[in-house]
Amino acid sequence: MNKNSKGLQRAMTAPFTVWMAIFIIIPIALVLFYAFTDANGSFTFSNILSIWEYRSTYIVSIELAFVATVICLLLAYPLAYSISRMKARHQQTMVLLVMLPMWMNFLIRTYAWMTILEDTGLINTLVKGFLSLFGYEFEGFAMINTNGAIILGMVYNFLPYMILPIYTVLTKIDHSVIEAARDLGANGLHVFTKVLLPQSVPGIISGITMVFVPAVSTFIISKLLGGGMTYLIGDIIENYFLGNTGEVNYNVGAALSLVLMVLILISMGIMNRFDKDAETSGGGLF
Amino acid sequence: MKYVSRFYNFIVFAFLYSPIVVMIVYSFNGIKSRSVFEGFSLQWYKELFNDAVIMKSLYVSLLIAVLAAVISTVIGTLAAVGINSMKGFRKKLYLSVNNIPMVNPEIVTAVSMMILFVFIISKSNTLEMGFGTLLISHITFCIPYVTLEVLPKIRGMDNNIYNAALDLGCPPAKAFLKVVIPQIKPGIVTGFIMAFTLSLDDFIISYFNSGSTVQTLSVTIFSMTKKPYSPKINALSTLLFVTILILLVSVNLKQMRDDAKKKGAKK
Amino acid sequence: MANNIIDLKKISVAFDGEQILKDMDLTIEDKEFLTLLGPSGCGKTTTLRIIAGFLQPDSGDVIFDGKLINGVPAHKRQVNTIFQRYALFTHLNVFENIAFGLRIQKKKEQEIKETVTEMLSLVNLKGFETRDINTLSGGQQQRVAIARALAVKPRVLLLDEPLGALDLKLRKDMQNELKNIQQRLGITFIYVTHDQEEALSMSDKIVVMNNGVIQQIGTPIDIYNEPENAFVADFIGESNIVDGIMKEDFVCKFSGATFKCLDKGFEKNEPVDVVVRPEDVDVVPIEQGMLKGKVTSVTFKGVHFEIIVDIGGFKWMIQSTDEQFVGDNIGLYIEPDAIHIMKKSEYSGLYGDFSSFSEEFDELSDVNAGTEDADDE
Secondary structure, eight states, X not given: OOHHXXXXXXXXXXXXXXXXXXXXXXXXXHHHHHHTBOTXXXXXXXXXXXXXXXXXXXXXXXXXXXXXXXXXXXXXXXXXXXXXXXXXXXXHHHHHHHHGGGGSOHHHHHHHHHHHHXXXXXXXXXXXXHHHTTTOXXXXXXXXTSHXXXXXXXXXXXXXXXXXXXXXXXXXXXXXXXXXXXXXXXOHHHIIIIIIXXXXXXXXXXXXXXXXXXXXXXXXXXXXXXXXXXXXXXXHXXXXXXXXXXXXOHHHHHHHHHHHHHHHHHHHHHHHHHHHHHHTTTTOOO | OHHXXXXXXXXXXXXXXXXXXXXXXXXXXXXXXXXXXXXXXXXXXXXXXXXXXXXXXXXXXXHHHHHHHHHHHHHHHHHHHHHHHOOHHHHHHHHHHHHHHHHSOHHXXXXXXXXXXHHHHHHOSSOOSSHHHHHHHHHHHHHHHHHHHHHHHHHTSOHHXXXXXXXXXXXXXXHIIIIIHHHTXXXXXXXXXXXXXXXXXXXXXXXXXXXXXXXXXXXXXHHHHHSSOOTHHHHHHHHHHHHHHHHHHHHHHHHHHHHHHHHHHHO | OTTEEEEEXXXXXXXXXXXXXXXXXXXXXXXXXXXXXXXXXXXXXXXXXXXXXXXXXXXXXXXXXXXXXXXXXXXXXXXXXXXXXXXXXXXXXXXXXXXHHHHHTTOOHHHHHHHHHHHHHHTTOTTOTTOBGGGSOHHHHHHHHHHHHHHTOOSEEXXXXXXXXXXXXXXXXXXXXXXXXXXXXTOEEEEEESOHHHHHHHOSXXXXXXXXEEEEEEOHHHHHHSOSSHHHHHHSSOOEEEEEEEEETTEEEXXXXXXXXXXXXXXXXXXXXXXXXXXXXXXXXXXGOSEEEEEEEEEEOSSSEEEXXXXXXXXXXXXXXXXXXXXXXXXXXXXXXXXXXXXXXXXXXTSOOOTTOOHHHHHHHHHHHHHHHHHHO
């Protein structure tokens, strides 16, 4: 391609460059700035230090998101695998079925579970009704406003994000690779542990990221299904910025966001290393 | 084994769809209850259409989604072409910046933009949070998806196609419009659709950046969840679900027909 | 019987109602290099997959070393496959790819190391142990695939168009190397290809297939010199195939002239197909010619000229080292041993006329056939 057209192509990035600089780079710089200054704009560590107060909130957020991610992975892999083994025509339909709930508004999806899990909700009403047929009095399960409900909400909302990348990576595995493994004497278990699983690591990693990041930073699921009983880190940040239940303080809010961002960057760094290790296991030269 | 896997698939799909089914059923409930179903009625649908707040926010959501999708598709497509011609550090830098909003938790993207808007507004007297900030924030988080959708299409395009156009006497800008754009059209269309749906579906970014005067549908739904239960939400959800279902199915049917045609032509 | 390693008996397979193999019988001797040759869709790859155990025939028996192995799954057969696009494990390095089967068998580390080293030197890849698969060239990947299959010491190696993805020069080198490896190891190779040259130069025995039916089984020389029908004659090498009549033993008549030949056993005046290879036709001055015709096209091919001659409306192809010119009338001479007589078959009249001949056209149809093949199999 000649020099002229290269110049033209470079010029095409100008709107992007300006836009992203103003609305992505500067805001992040502002988060940094606010995190290290007080209300008068002078430098301070007190915001970052005050985060120590919220350590248990970070831990609970990570715990719940971790459990939800693991459940998603365990639920998603077998489904993704069985879809990837179907006829092409059926695969298309199944993928559509997986994606369809994702197209529903996130809030509505979460809200629907309130209807089901509530003390006077569908499950309890059904169980109570059933037991009363036999003369039992039943108080009903306490489901809503528990950590279990929050995890369920996370799993429900983010499960498709785990299924799709794993499915994609599984369909990309050349079927003859599996045949080659069988041909060399591998039974079903061997094929899974030695070929399928290692080759699907990239899909698993991107699935984990796509589930863990929104789960760990959510505030809606905890609000709707946790009933405000469990505060997650997203709830705290929301409060500092919008002040629904407390004082507005952008500086502490920025510090909390910064720490959340760094935590996620670190965990993604670890994940990507894991991915690389898997790809060159056995000590490749490159 | 086959039955085990079928049963398993059924269970997972039942899990994915049960809340939706419950919602649809209760949207036709004759009484205002989340547990008891009594008589079929369309009263919640009637109330829904008479609810000015919901209708207004639906209009805002659609308008924002269309504008954000158009603008982010233009910026993102141009950026993809430029990024594709880059090499080395510069390319890495641009791709990393592009990735920031996708990797960052949405809430962090939302509050970081909010800080910027509040900062600018505090320096001026006339500006305020509202439609403008909402649109800017939506464009911002849509751009990266468009770029990433278009980029592989450009990479997969034969560079000589563009050169051939120049060779035949077409000026660069015209060659871009007449030759490159049609080649990468599928990527642009997917990018546009993604931007549109992401914008329509978004809650977190809108929640922090819309101010108090303008509300998207998501924000309205959120405020409804905090009020006493109203089956209007169910009615609204049902309508949204049916709309999406019809759209998706018709797109897919069209695709299947096209595939079948292609196959037919080949034989 | 004792040294037959594989017996296929009355194998039939159909996909989606389309018959791929029809009552196929095939016996494969131990330690031979056998090639399944045919155009795409002829059933050759299907045959291979049945032997490998990836596919169950609808009916018929697969017998391995005297034992019925119909239901035995792929991973329990002493048969290994080289796949079309190699099917290497990209998450493992070269060493681990080759060691894969041995690790499954839970061999000792020392033994694994020895075997892998031995295999790497067999395929000339010493020093590549720790290389990442993605950094290897096509030819190198091919060698790793061969080493991986041979490491588990199969009795039979199945090769599914293994050289298809390589360029011409490399393909010739690998042909020699494969043949060498086969002879050195003394195991059976079953090789699938649609490339007749490859088949002729490597095989001990060739099985020509079309539409799921074996057309001919024989040595490369038999197949070339004594094709069974017009399909085989056309598929292997270039052939002029004309309608003829067997006047009596050793005498036949075609293109308006009577010729001596070496064939017998036909009925008197039986209609037959006559095959004459282009290189067996000599150009002579017109008055000495057994056949006379007009040159319609001349192409220089390096070793020889390819000349199309119109004889009574039928276009003959002749290969000659002497240049001829379009428009010239020339005479043709054919030795009795250059004439091969075949019984009429379903393929009579379909092949062997060069009037619509165009190499480019041939290649085009090959490419199309190739993509369809990939869809089906």
